[in-house]
Each structure stands twice: as C-alpha cells, then as structure tokens.
Amino acid sequence: MNRRMTRDELLRRGAIGLGAISVPGLLAACGGGGGGGGGSASSSQKLNKVLEFANWPYYIDTPMTLKAAGINKPTTLKQFEQKTGIKVNYYEEINSNPEYFAKVQGRLSKGEGIGRDIIVSTDNDRFLGDYISNHWAQKLDKSLIPNIKNLIPAQQHPPFDPNRDYSLPWASGMDGIGWNEKQTDPVTSVKQLFEDPKLKGRVGVWNSMGDTLGLVILENGDDPANVTDAVFNRAIARVQKAVDSGQIRKFYGNEYAAVLEKGDLAASMAWSGDIANLGDPKIHWNVPTQGGIIWTDNMLIPLGGSVPTASTYMNFMYDPMISAQWAVGANYISSVKDVKSDAVKLDPKAGSNDLTFPTDKTLSQMHQNDPKMLTNPDYNTKWLAVQGQ
Amino acid sequence: MLWLTLFFLVPMGFLGYQSLQSGLFPHFHFTWEWSNYSHVLRSNHDGGYRDQYLRSFLYAGIATLACLVLAYPLAYWIAFRAGPWRNLFLLFIIAPFFVTYLVRTLAWLNILADQGPVVRILRDIHVLGPNGRLLATTFAVIAGITYNFFPFMALPLYVSLEQIDPRLLEAAGDLYGSSTQAFLRVTVPLSAPGIVAGTLLTFIPAAGDFINAALLGTPNQAMIGNVIQSRFLESLDYPTAASLSFILMATILIILLVYAWIVGTEKLTG
Amino acid sequence: MTTVAETLAVPPRPSVASRVWRFVKRHALTAYAFLAVGYLLLPIAVVIMFSFNHPPGRFNYVWHKFTFENWIHWNSVLGIQSAIEKSLEVALLATFVATALGTMIALALVRHQFRGRAATNLVVFLPLSTPEIVLGSSLLALFLNDQNTIQLGFVTIFIAHVMFIISFIVVTVKARLIGFDRHLEEAAMDLGANEWTTFQKVTLPLLAPAILAAGLLGFALSIDDFVITFFNAGQVQTFPIFVWTISKNAVPPQVNVVASAIFLVAIILGLANVVWQYRAAKSTRGAGA
Numbered sequence: 001m002n003r004r005m006t007r008d009e010l011l012r013r014g015a016i017g018l019g020a021i022s023v024p025g026l027l028a029a030c031g032g033g034g035g036g037g038g039g040s041a042s043s044s045q046k047l048n049k050v051l052e053f054a055n056w057p058y059y060i061d062t063p064m065t066l067k068a069a070g071i072n073k074p075t076t077l078k079q080f081e082q083k084t085g086i087k088v089n090y091y092e093e094i095n096s097n098p099e100y101f102a103k104v105q106g107r108l109s110k111g112e113g114i115g116r117d118i119i120v121s122t123d124n125d126r127f128l129g130d131y132i133s134n135h136w137a138q139k140l141d142k143s144l145i146p147n148i149k150n151l152i153p154a155q156q157h158p159p160f161d162p163n164r165d166y167s168l169p170w171a172s173g174m175d176g177i178g179w180n181e182k183q184t185d186p187v188t189s190v191k192q193l194f195e196d197p198k199l200k201g202r203v204g205v206w207n208s209m210g211d212t213l214g215l216v217i218l219e220n221g222d223d224p225a226n227v228t229d230a231v232f233n234r235a236i237a238r239v240q241k242a243v244d245s246g247q248i249r250k251f252y253g254n255e256y257a258a259v260l261e262k263g264d265l266a267a268s269m270a271w272s273g274d275i276a277n278l279g280d281p282k283i284h285w286n287v288p289t290q291g292g293i294i295w296t297d298n299m300l301i302p303l304g305g306s307v308p309t310a311s312t313y314m315n316f317m318y319d320p321m322i323s324a325q326w327a328v329g330a331n332y333i334s335s336v337k338d339v340k341s342d343a344v345k346l347d348p349k350a351g352s353n354d355l356t357f358p359t360d361k362t363l364s365q366m367h368q369n370d371p372k373m374l375t376n377p378d379y380n381t382k383w384l385a386v387q388g389q
Numbered sequence: 390m391l392w393l394t395l396f397f398l399v400p401m402g403f404l405g406y407q408s409l410q411s412g413l414f415p416h417f418h419f420t421w422e423w424s425n426y427s428h429v430l431r432s433n434h435d436g437g438y439r440d441q442y443l444r445s446f447l448y449a450g451i452a453t454l455a456c457l458v459l460a461y462p463l464a465y466w467i468a469f470r471a472g473p474w475r476n477l478f479l480l481f482i483i484a485p486f487f488v489t490y491l492v493r494t495l496a497w498l499n500i501l502a503d504q505g506p507v508v509r510i511l512r513d514i515h516v517l518g519p520n521g522r523l524l525a526t527t528f529a530v531i532a533g534i535t536y537n538f539f540p541f542m543a544l545p546l547y548v549s550l551e552q553i554d555p556r557l558l559e560a561a562g563d564l565y566g567s568s569t570q571a572f573l574r575v576t577v578p579l580s581a582p583g584i585v586a587g588t589l590l591t592f593i594p595a596a597g598d599f600i601n602a603a604l605l606g607t608p609n610q611a612m613i614g615n616v617i618q619s620r621f622l623e624s625l626d627y628p629t630a631a632s633l634s635f636i637l638m639a640t641i642l643i644i645l646l647v648y649a650w651i652v653g654t655e656k657l658t659g
Numbered sequence: 660m661t662t663v664a665e666t667l668a669v670p671p672r673p674s675v676a677s678r679v680w681r682f683v684k685r686h687a688l689t690a691y692a693f694l695a696v697g698y699l700l701l702p703i704a705v706v707i708m709f710s711f712n713h714p715p716g717r718f719n720y721v722w723h724k725f726t727f728e729n730w731i732h733w734n735s736v737l738g739i740q741s742a743i744e745k746s747l748e749v750a751l752l753a754t755f756v757a758t759a760l761g762t763m764i765a766l767a768l769v770r771h772q773f774r775g776r777a778a779t780n781l782v783v784f785l786p787l788s789t790p791e792i793v794l795g796s797s798l799l800a801l802f803l804n805d806q807n808t809i810q811l812g813f814v815t816i817f818i819a820h821v822m823f824i825i826s827f828i829v830v831t832v833k834a835r836l837i838g839f840d841r842h843l844e845e846a847a848m849d850l851g852a853n854e855w856t857t858f859q860k861v862t863l864p865l866l867a868p869a870i871l872a873a874g875l876l877g878f879a880l881s882i883d884d885f886v887i888t889f890f891n892a893g894q895v896q897t898f899p900i901f902v903w904t905i906s907k908n909a910v911p912p913q914v915n916v917v918a919s920a921i922f923l924v925a926i927i928l929g930l931a932n933v934v935w936q937y938r939a940a941k942s943t944r945g946a947g948a
Binding site: 491589594597 | 688689691692695696698699700701702703705706709787788789790791792793796797799800879882883885886889890898899902903910914915918919921922925926929930932933936937
Binding site for chain 1: 721737894904908
C-alpha cells in the first residue's frame, strides 16, 4: 500500500486550497487598498462635501492656541465648515519635503491622485519646483479665488510659479536660534552655536539643507541668495567641523522643539513659529546676529484633487480677518496685505508680536535661499554625507 | 515555493539591475554602471561609505558579543534552575517583542534622558562626568541594538541548553573537579548549535539596523542602514542605494559561508 | 576488589569557603536572571506608565499627572485607528496565507525526496539570513521597476510580509515534523483510512500546536514589522509606520496606549498558553505513559 502521499498530490491539493484562500484575499486587499487611495487624474468640476488637506504640524490655529491668545472664536477650519458646509479632513502628515515627495511620487508620476486636495511644500527646497515642473500640480481656479487680490506684492511672482497659477502661500517662517534658558545662557549667533564648548553635544540643526546652510552661509559673511561652489564648500566645512567635534547632536526634522523642551538640547536652530507654538516660557527664540532666512510654504493642488473645493478653501483663507486669526493662532507669518492691523482687532497683543508680524527691521535681517543651490545634485549628496548618510 | 522564487530571488535580481543604473530621478538608464560599486566603497573622505559599513559590522559585532555574554547565564538559569517557572520566564524573554520595535526604542529616550533619573544618578556617583550623557552616544546605539536583539540570542541558547542531558553535566562535574572546567569543556561545546544560531540571528539583522542609530545616536554613529534608507526614501538615488544594499547582502553572505564552513552546514539549516 | 573500593572512596569534604562560594554562585545566577528579566521589561513598564501620562503640551517626555483620558479617547489622534486597523488586516491575511504555504513546504521538505530539495532548503533559509533592510529595499526595487502593474500600497505590503513570514513558518513546522511519530499515521492507515483522511484526522491535529505556534509567531512578526513595510508601503500607514512618522514630531500618549494594548493582549494569550501547557503536562503525567 502506498502510504506516502506523492508530492504532486500534496501540491495539487494545496494549490486548490490556496487558490480558494488567496484569490479572494488578494482581491479584497486590492479593493481595500485601491479604493482609499487615488482617483483618476481628471478632477470633477463640482464642489466636494469633504476637503482632504495634508499639511505640516503646528501650522494651524487650534482651540488651545486661540484661547491662549484670548480669541473667543471657533478655529478657522471650523468656520470654513460652518460657512461652506464642506468638512475638512486635516492630516498633519508632512514632516519633510523629500520624505513626502518620495511617498507620493509613485502615484503622481503615473498620473494618479494621492487622495489629497491640498498639499503644502516649501520654497527653499527643490521639491516645490519639481511638483510644478513635473505637471503634478493642477491649476488653481482663480475665478473661485477673488481674495487672491489680497496677496502681498512680495509673493506675487515667485520664480517657481511666476503667475501664481499653481500655488498660493500658506505660511512664511523665519529661521533663527532657539534656546532653553534652564540649560544655557542666551545663544545669539551660529558661531556660538557651533563653537561654544558649554553647548557641546547639545546643539541641534535641521536636516534641511536650505535652512541650515543658509544660516551658516550668513555666519560666514556670504550671501545665501547667490551660492557659488566656494561659498557652499565653506559652509559645509564649517558644519562638518561641528559634527566631527561632537558639537552637533543630531540633524532634526520637526522634532527638535520637543527635544529642546525636554532638555536634551540646550540650543538649536529653530523655526520662529515652532517656538511660539510651544508656549513654554523657558524656550526663547531670536534672529541670529548675522541674519536669518525667511521661507514660505505653499499650497498646491495635486493631481486627483478637487480644484473647485481646494480653490474655495484657499479663497477662504485669504480673507483678511480669517488670515489674521490664523496667524495669531498658528504663530506663523501670513501673506495677506495689512494682516497686522486686522490681527490687532482680534488680539491687541498681536501688535507687538515680532515673530508673527515681523517689523520691517526684522524683515530686513532676513534673506532667501538660492534656488540653484537647492537643485544641485552634487550639493545634495555632500549635504547627506555630512549627516553621515 | 513559487512565491519565494518570485518575491525573493527576483527582487534580488532587480536590486542588482538597479545598482548598475545611472542617472537622476526619475529617469534612470541601465548602463552597467560598475562605478556605483567602487564609488560606494571608497573611504568617506572621497565620498564613499566605508565608514558606515565598518561601523555597522563593528556595532553589530559588539552587540552580538554583549548579547551572548548577557543572555547565556539567563538561558542557562532557565534551562536548569527554573523548574516549573520555565515557561513563564520564556514568556518574559519574548515579552519585549510584543511592544512595537519603535515604541520600545523610544522608551529608551525617556529612560536615558539627559535630565532623567538614570543619568542623574550616574553623574552623582561619578560614572559620568558633570556634563556627561548617555543618549546620542555610541554606547546608547550599541545598548539599543543589544536590547532589541537580546531575545534572538537568548531563545536559541535556551533551546540547545535545554536539550542537554543533565546527567552529562553531573558526569562532567564528577570528572573535572572544578565546575568552571566542567562548564567550559562540556556545557559550552554541547550548546554550540545554540551559540551558532544565536550569533547569526543577532548579528545579521543588527548589521542592517538603522533605527537605533537614528533615534539614539548622532551623525557620527550612522550605520549603513541609515545610508540605504535615506538614499531610497529621501534622495531617491536608487542606483546608489541598490548597490549599497547589494554589497551589504553580499558581505553578509560571505560571512555566513565562512561561518558555515567552519561549523558545518547542518547545524544551520537542519 | 579493594582497588575498586579505593577508587570509589568518598572525596574529601569541601571546605567552608568553597561551600559559601557555591552558595553564592548558585544564588548569584538566580539573582542575575531576575535582573536580566527586569532589564528586559523596564522599557515596557515605561511605555505602559507613560500611556497614563497627561502631558502639559504636545510632548510625552516628562511625567506630569495621571489620567485615564488617553485610554478612553485612544483614537482621538488622527490616523492612529486606521493605522492599527491596517496592521491587523495585513497581519491576519499575510499570516493565514503564509502559514498555509509554509506548512506545505515544510511537509514537502521533510517527507518527500524530490529534486531541488537541498536548493529549496537553502532558498527558504535565505530570507532569514538577510537583513530586513536588504529584503525591503530589494522588493522596493522590484516594485519600482514594475510600476505599471503594481503600485506601492496594501498589496505590496501584503506580498512582502508573506515572503518573510514563510521562512519562519517553515523552520518552526519542520522542527516539529522531524520529531513526529509516524506510527500513529501508520496505525490509522492500517485501520482503513485513506491518505487524505489520515492527513485530516491524524497528522493535522497532531501538528496543530506547531502550526498554531508558527502562525502566532508570523502574526507577531507582521504586526511589528517596520523596516520592510516602510520601504514598500507608499502612502499606506501601518501602526509601526505611523509611530515613525509621528515620532518626527512628538509622540502622543495614545501611541503608548495602542502599544500597551497590543502588549497586554499578547501577554494574556501567552500566560494562558503557559497555564494550559502546565495543566496539559500535569494531565499527561496523571494519565501515565
């Protein structure tokens, strides 16, 4: 009697059983995965009931921050929902420009949507320009954005989008130095950050090239808007020295603020709004003595997003009073004209808030990055190398 | 079987294919770009990644050794002294696995915080200098790797120790007057399969790890895993990333083959 | 005969010092074992403790005060619920498929001689000997090259997980199979059962504990997997990926809550298993061999 099942029989029976299990499983998986994600590349012309908005963290007014500012109104998101009936799904899922780009480039490069109507990308990184030049951003419906007339002149013709066909500023912010008064005396310059022995191993910088190198270039006395190889190499060498000596603890994304508060960092390069948002009186921020960098995060409508819905939202945010409330609640700089005078009506303290409503003097200390530096692949590789990557 | 072929061997093929490409994202061309390999192996000063490779193997090696030394007594105790509590302690060993890897490692950020109790005590008893710290150091990264891969060493050790007939140990004790001798000459060789399995299961994943270095270290502790991760997912430089990955895989295979030759293949796959 | 008596003479009584030393050694080992276990469980305790923390701001680094809020409103953090749901979905599906496939491969490898058996043994073992980062990145390379047929997302995660779980399943089930007593199957066949019935009623039930253990191992691996999933997930977020993304910001206590919950469920199952095995051992001893 042949007691042993032949391998063929075993496999045959197994295959039948497997087929029964795995095919519906795979189908279900495909269905589940595909449905949630992208839609077709063509967008509908009607208003959706829901707006899918992907943004950076700490970038919007919340009940907590409004209360701290003494503003007794619902958040701007809530006001939008009440006014238009469109619900907003707000995802704080963007932590770094390259990471987000890598996540979505697969679908976008095939003309598919990513399940978002608005995404936000920074102008001092190459990706904002990439989205637009790759035709992964849809044109705004300006007929639905009459408030676009409120855009300040300085933002009306940026190099990556000269006619503002694809993008609108969401927030501007300033690069400076944050420090924890419990851990150190005031830190006012990049030189101090990199060379003060008392700060050794407790200094943070960003993993974003434009921001970190921008400040270092200024400290070197060069112009960040005009970066030659010599300028770049000087800046990189200075950072490398600080890494080798153990002065720099780590290259952070957004999480430096938490670590600064925790006390593992004594001082760090920091974004103006993050420190304001911490709401912790022992953490301070100032513009470095040699100058700071100013950047702007822009809203884009990716492929598959609903142009009318997104445009309606953008229009809402460009209403001066709404933008003023947002600025006070989010602690970042708005690109709407005369927003400071409106903000003062909501919160008198706003008048003296230099971080959110910078005076001309502060603005004069600000510089912008050279877009050519950001797109140079050789520079990018060197920047990764200094981070040990 | 088909599945494995399809989704294991074929991806390896593609990795090789991609490693020989060149160009910038998103337009890559296959150009037999062997220079990707030589470029990657150059010293860091010249733009290569030798430092990270060497560091990865160094850290993985130290961590594996640490795991061996720390886990052996525990495994021994459970195998021979735990009695009815044996299964419970085995459960304790695997317990860390039930908390997500990332959350476990993040917990160390809390425990070893500069302002936390552990560091403060160490400073008070002068083990650390007045500004000393534990986080963002090589120590933290290696300690993290050791902690995370401890069960991979402990369990195989336990399995092979448990199979040793206690009478052999008694006999050894009688033969060799000193228990140290008995241990070294009988117990250890008998548990060799466990040691082999444990070291492999610990060293190999540790060499490719990047999470401990990312969360607990400074840029000076970056391992090759960090480089591969950033190349694939941030700078989208697929050809370089693929060649980095391939070299790591090849090196490990070579180490594996050498190990197997010394030890005998059956102990590995059997 | 006297020589035998001489050689069997009782060795001299050990000195007090060496007796004390042996006492210390005996208990030192036990003390060490407890310390080691404590070290293993310390971070877990911290995780659970901080899940009850009510942090003043967004950051959960410093103990502030105790609260049950995080456990009640565990899904108030946007994305955490869908992340854990995705993790569970993938884990269940992948474990099921991998266990089925893996068991069959194990059976084939142990019971049958076929050409390519050695090669299969090797190929099954290879994923275990490859660092996760290499596995993840090679699959990514595959999927990227083939972007017209397959898109990064749930399906790619599923495929990746099945791939690395199969190896673990095969190794576990094989170990059990090797020590399997064929006599029971032979007896069944002698009594008239055909091969399929024997498989169903004798082999499978006897293998069940091993298959179950392998399946549980696979499930745990899938839920916890970060590196391979990270490389192949595209926009989909499983729980570990969610934790990584949000740790770039600040980790809300709800993450601790979910992690603790998974831990508690697993520990309870584990304890139940320990107790069950203890009882089973007692009963077999009672029944007599």
